[in-house]
Amino acid sequence: MSVPHPHLHQHDFDRSTLHPRHRALMPKLAEAFFAHEGPMDPARLASFSVEVDRAISTASKTLRFGLLAMLDVIMWSPLFIIGKLSTFETLSLEDRARFLTKLEHSKIVPVALIFVAWKTLLTMVFFEEPSELLALGYPGPARTRYLSVVKAA
């Protein structure tokens, strides 16, 4: 995972944003967003959740409150979105994915924005993992032209 580099002159402030209920929700949310070959490795999801917490914790109190409120909406709204009397984290992977797809295509703009806000944040952090980048076809520092320019320099 992308963790603060030990050689950085200044480290992250030691702040946490996610409450216990959000920490329980986050791996389930991430799995619904990113699983494409069945359930994902719980250890990977746990470390990912820690990194997401770090990523949002430098934001202001108001923004962090807003992000948590959105998570609460996700947690409690399956009944209204897909008609399941259940909280998000207790849904099956298939239902969680169906729920998120409904959010994405919702005609109610604020509902769609909840999806966009968390998808953007989670995707940005998730695809920083070098193996995920490689899977997308991104060769990293080995890209052809960059490599030749750096070598020439």
Next chain:
Amino acid sequence: MQVHDACDAILHGREQEAPFFASVDVVIVGSGSGGAVMARELARDGRSVLVIEEGGHYLPAEYGQMTPSNSIRRLAREAGLAVAVGRGDTPLISVMSGKCVGGSSVMTGGVCFRIPDDVLHEWSTDLGLGELTPEKMAPYFEEVERTIHVETVPESMRSRSSQLFVEGAAAMGVTMKSLRRNTVGCKGAARCNFGCPHGAKMSVDLSFLPDAYDHGARVLSDALVEKIDFAMNRATGVRGRFLDRVTGEPRVPFTVQAKVVVVACGSLHTPVLLRRSGMDTEAIGKHLTLHPGFRICGMFDEEVNGWDGAMQAIYSDHFLNEGLTLVGVYSAVNILAAALPGIGKEHRRVSAALPRMAVFGGMIHDDGGGRVHRWLSREPLVTYRMSARDRARMFKGIQILGTMAFRAGAREVLLPVFGSEPIKNERDLAFLTERPPPAARVESMSFHPLGSAKMSKGPRGGVVKPTGEAWAADNLFVADGSVLPSSIGVNSQVPVMAMSLKIARGLCDDWSKYARRAS
């Protein structure tokens, strides 16, 4: 004193355990494109200068160690999640601005433009700001461009994504031009927006500030200014608190007395500081312009590998009269992936096409409609009401970009409209102008918030005089993008630097007047 290591000139607020006091000639709040230029000029002129910056200080080698999300949460305000809330049928606009030594200049793509002549003509004639003619501003632009090493991006640095943009534009009879950027030895790392890992982008922390350090200026980082002090309607200094090393919350107090106070916190925070300090000038926080930006993704059959080359290399001013500037853009792969539709398998399917994806971008020369409000935390609430004319411009711009992608050979085009399906042919783009979707569903971003403490000929309708001094208080200057009187339609780092340079030169010329007032 020659400072060989920038770290020697910087006092890290998060390491301070005791209250701090200083008395200087000039205190500057903010170390970005406005504050850094002021610091260099005033230090060169022999003034004792202290720059106070809320964010931290990092070196280029450290930028290279950060992943994009690491970088954003350290260098950007609101962990990169700041937004302008749309009022009416307006997109929720992501607003990126820096919070580190060097400010937003650290996070730009390096693109450099002068303020267009027709904008300067409007300012100097319609708005009565006679000192802002193209002829009078030219020397400031020239000096800034020399200092930050503005050069034309060579064609060899164009990525395939940029080349396709050029080909698509040519097929529509539109000529693309090479951008100019502030670089020395760019290697095409394609991560300009997260701090250049090679120190090749001449952001102000690597250009203006080292010169300021050599002339005695010093920086307090991790220090939040909470209030400007006044005596008899004259600014006398600032006070605030250093950020705690563990929590990042303001803790240990500091006070700085100064003969002149310069506010250069950028268009989002300058109004907040002025209001919090008790200023009641009506125009504070109003007239914010954003240059709302948009992009489309074209999916091609060939390998594009748009990450190989300069992030931004080309632009077109062909549609400038219609309020549109087209700009070649690319971004980190994980950030591009975040913009792709779908989840799970569907998202993987689309993402797998990233190597074959080109990205074309544009922005609106907007009518304004933004406001900055004090809010519940130390970050402001920014609202923006997009005019009907700008909405039409935005959809037309998206349609033009989509058309260019198809003319360049794209198989399908992904639009920046939430929940929309990929477009398969050019004809299907027509709905954007004939039956446009709600603008609130458009994914938009802004990198140039400007104009929230604007310059004006008289005390009504503006916040600062043509000299940069506040109408409402003596010895208080504003020198950042907030003073620009209207939208400029182009990337703003050079305009902000040139305007600050002009304000600084005027302040130096009349220093004895301001010093006399202070004594």
